[in-house]
Amino acid sequence: MIRVLLAEDQAMVREALAALLGLEPDIEVVAQVARGDEVLAAARAHDVDVALLDIEMPGGTGIEAAAVLHGELPDLKLVVLTTFGRPGYLRGAMESGADAFLVKDAQAARLAEAIRRVLAGERVIDPALAAAALAEGANPLTDREREVLRAAADGSTNADLAATLHLSPGTVRNYLSTAIQKLAARNRTEAVRIARDKGWL
Amino acid sequence: MIRVLLAEDQAMVREALAALLGLEPDIEVVAQVARGDEVLAAARAHDVDVALLDIEMPGGTGIEAAAVLHGELPDLKLVVLTTFGRPGYLRGAMESGADAFLVKDAQAARLAEAIRRVLAGERVIDPALAAAALAEGANPLTDREREVLRAAADGSTNADLAATLHLSPGTVRNYLSTAIQKLAARNRTEAVRIARDKGWL
CATH class of the missing domain: 3.40.50.2300 (Response regulator)
Incomplete structure (x- = not known):
């Protein structure tokens, strides 16, 4: 058996x-x-x-x-x-x-x-x-970028994200903009959707 | 049987x-x-x-x-x-x-x-x-507001939404802002998340 x-x-x-x-x-x-x-x-x-x-x-x-x-x-x-x-x-x-x-x-x-x-x-x-x-190649996102994107998926503001993740708002903004650029997305919502569809989140 | x-x-x-x-x-x-x-x-x-x-x-x-x-x-x-x-x-x-x-x-x-x-x-x-x-009461969203919110969930811009739904960009903006207000959300992403969690989308 x-x-x-x-x-x-x-x-x-x-x-x-x-x-x-x-x-x-x-x-x-x-x-x-x-x-x-x-x-x-x-x-x-x-x-x-x-x-x-x-x-x-x-x-x-x-x-x-x-x-x-x-x-x-x-x-x-x-x-x-x-x-x-x-x-x-x-x-x-x-x-x-x-x-x-x-x-x-x-x-x-x-x-x-x-x-x-x-x-x-x-x-x-x-x-x-x-x-x-x-x-499709490997996931282009770093662990930190994935973490910030996942947290952003519920509509949290940069200030919320900074508080939740213990980062400065500027750092949150940087991670998000890098992730959006890597995914060729137009905004954070589209970036979350693309990353989720590909199984990268 | x-x-x-x-x-x-x-x-x-x-x-x-x-x-x-x-x-x-x-x-x-x-x-x-x-x-x-x-x-x-x-x-x-x-x-x-x-x-x-x-x-x-x-x-x-x-x-x-x-x-x-x-x-x-x-x-x-x-x-x-x-x-x-x-x-x-x-x-x-x-x-x-x-x-x-x-x-x-x-x-x-x-x-x-x-x-x-x-x-x-x-x-x-x-x-x-x-x-x-x-x-919780009944779903406060109208069919049109639900339609626009659902379409906005993937990060589409107002111009995209207007084209997809055959509405003017101003009408799209109005539906979205009413929906965001009814759901006491801070932005469209949070509105989508709240509506989805409640089963209202």
Whole structure:
């Protein structure tokens, strides 16, 4: 039996995926967690073969969890599962050691198939998304620029951002204008949208 | 057997929910669709007792689909299922004739339970969310203000918005400033965020 850990924050979706995998004769979901920072302990405790990681979770994204698992448990196979097939997400997942990258738009049968294939030593990714990620290049934003852009997404003013991030208003303005320029955007809202669509935030 | 129609655009999530409901001895998923505008035909073709509707779908939201089903097939029970437990979504679903409103964060067992309860003539909603929806009042935005705010969410300029929406730039400015004022926001980005959080967009 293939022992699977399922990390997904929406309980109903998580249990539904477990029910789906439970229909497979060779797969057993042995652990379920709802937060990125619970993944490593659960993988260790349950002697897991494959971790299935949703990207958007509290307590750290699935991509961050993949990096931790890859460092601590190098034999564990990692399948990243996401609502959004963004090129930057795929790149981030692969750089973090993921073996497979699946979108929730895919047919359900692809999930069990991906689990079996990564255990056979294969990588499983969508070729079109891989092409887009490679064509697009790496994320041009620095960590600080991403942090400021993410914080700006809710309509905060420069003064708000400066207070929240413990920066001077001038520094906030500089980070924002550099990010807007790198993304060829016309304003901060467009910059947030572009960075989000590409999976760079 | 309770005959269920499942409308959800993410194939993997939809099939996983079908697998979950398939474990129940008294429930049968007899139809699955991925678009809001396919719901009515499928409900008619498969003699359905309960329609389970995701809100965010292409071809019309689950709330719009609920209104259509409620008008055309008044005996059909309607369960609205959503990622986002936004008060405005709950209000919209109830006004459209939904019998139950569930978030995907809820325990999986709640889903089958809700299906059985709506068939017994009950309404199933989260009391805390209902209280929030009632406390908050109705959506203050007009259709036009919502349209302009939605279009402004990607960072479009007033000139872009005017061209896209076939309005004059002055009219766009007026709609935006009224919306910003109604939402007690400081700028359009904050207005978009507030309206989205409340489920008013």
